[in-house]
Amino acid sequence: MSTALEALINRPYEYGFVTDIESDAIPKGLSEDVIRLISKKKNEPDWLLEFRLSAYRHWLTMTEPVWANVSHAKIDYQDIIYYSAPKPKKKLASMDEVDPELLRTFEKLGVPMHERKMLANVAVDVIFDSVSVTTTYKEKLAEVGIIFCSFSEAVQHHPELVKQYLGSVVPSADNFFAALNSAVFTDGSFCYIPKNTKCPMDLSTYFRINNAESGQFERTLIIAEEGSHVSYLEGCTAPRFDTNQLHAAVVELVVLDNAEIKYSTVQNWYAGDENGVGGIYNFVTKRGLCKGVNSKISWTQVETGSAITWKYPSCVLLGDNSIGEFYSVALTNHHQQADTGTKMIHIGKNTRSRIVSKGISAGQSNNSYRGLVKVSAKADGARNYSQCDSMLIGSACGAHTFPYIEVMNSTAKVEHEASTSRIGEDQMFYFASRGIGGEEAVSMIINGFCKEVFNHLPMEFAVEATKLLGLKLEGSVG
């Protein structure tokens, strides 16, 4: 049985191929000159170059955080390519002119780039290495005043919006990786939902790292004006390399009065092989600001990939009655390490937050939940409920919970529940004695365990996530 479970957890990564495409990459290394070059290539206004340079100067004074429960070899920041773009044959006028090699790549990944081929009602922005390749349904969205485009495009066409909000939630000097991102980010998605508009379709960004030596530093900014609503999805994969690639993204959300952003991620970066060689270092800063009254941000993430995940999607609950939610499934196998969780910062009155975290560890992996619930002095009536459940598969893995609670207001109510369970031989045998084999048993147990989180994902994503967990866990109970 243990071999059956072994086989179950260890199915190979199916997105590990490399696309053979000519790219326009700048030489390795980081300096002010490199930053100027990136900014110039992107034809950016001076204020943005200044934003980058000041971030860079600050970054030089910072040191990599060491508090996370992960370990890795020292990253050589001079050994990374900071800009790599598929070389366009000419300027693209329509989807039909996208390099067919790229189209094939995304077809293989199951990302529909042709609007006419799209199954679901989802608009997609596709980021390949450093740049956005295409955004679908742009016109249709524009009809209702929604801006959904690559970050670079937003800088060109909506500089006032970018200038107003860039760095307003995650300041450029916020932390080591956010500062690095602010200095060198190359592209990402930008999304603006005007007043009282409910976005008619889900918006989605698909990230792909292709170049072995390039880092991916994307920047996403979503603004939901008063009374608006949007559901945003993010997916990602990378080829299999035996070196590690750095992914240091920043996502900022701003939500005004009575507006809501629902942000869902299915992260499947290459995780390294079964011996822990290769894989993405996923160091991401995601934060949302509930700026207006009655505003709401809901983060849902399914983290299955990356050699290391360091990620804490957070909510700053500034507006009175605002709501922050965090639903997370983090799965680690082999030698993967995940240190992930959330921060809920209650500032406004009667703010509420809810945290549901499900960690699944298999193989020799390490999975940590790290969460902060902070209630400031003025946050009368703030309430938080946190639930952190860990599931262990086999006996060589680890699950850890680091909940931090800081309450400065006596009217606050903060609840925390935690549990740890193990899929063991006896549970597997119970299934087997009823005719159910290892693979199905694990998937049933895991899906049961994750149900509460999956329920918050859009339908197609939930199906995708269920499938993905099944794949990842092939063969792992012992």
Place this chain on the structure above:
Amino acid sequence: MISSNSKVILEVRNLSASVAGIEILKGINLTVRSGEVHAIMGPNGSGKSTFSKVLAGHPGYTVTGGEVLFEGQNLLELPPEERARNGVFLAFQYPIEIPGVSNSAFLRLTYNTQQAHRGGEELDPLEFHDFIQEKCKIVEMDPRFLDRSVNEGFSGGEKKRNEILQMAVLDPRLAILDETDSGLDIDALRIVASGVNKLMTPDNAVIMVTHYQRLLNYITPDFVHVMRRGRIIKTGGKELALELETRGYDWVDDEYQRAADAHGRATAKGSASAAGAGRAGAASA
């Protein structure tokens, strides 16, 4: 009701098994024919649950000798899930909890897996709903238990009842009930026992592990076996259970020891081929 020429369902020959390097089963012999009810009794730690789990294929136990034929096929070479699909069912002494997995989804998956194996019709959730309502009646189980996670937070008795519900769903050829009666209140015992009786047919068989006569008042065994130290040391009819209830186990052991000693002296002179182990159990064949 039983004729010795009814079909043999299970044939256990000189089965020995160990766990964690310790030999627990030391040569078990048992023949079960269709339509039969076998009771296995014996003191705590004698190996009854081990025997049950070895038959069902628990991976923690290593078979160190002997053979087991189920409907003429070598059972020991099959993984546990295939044994189950072929009709071996184990009602656990300590049913495990499976948080997050609803009882009805679990039951439907087991049923459909079974059906697929037998070439029968699989049921969608709606069809299964009707099917399972009927099965619940057999053990008088409140259908609300279907919406709860498998065994999670169930009382001891509720777990046992849930095991028999699974038996009703899977309709096994051979059901091994490991102390299904323990933890049941007086009414529940009657209900569950009558459920088992309803599930009995001339084509299937039941092995019941129990400590008490009271279960046997409801389900009359054709054979009662006494297990001690990993062996079946005595086999008798239903009256043996009554005798055990009044006299305990030691006299059976004494009798067995005397017989073994006598046999040992006899074989010491001649061939040593018929080792003492399991001789008593052969009587049930």
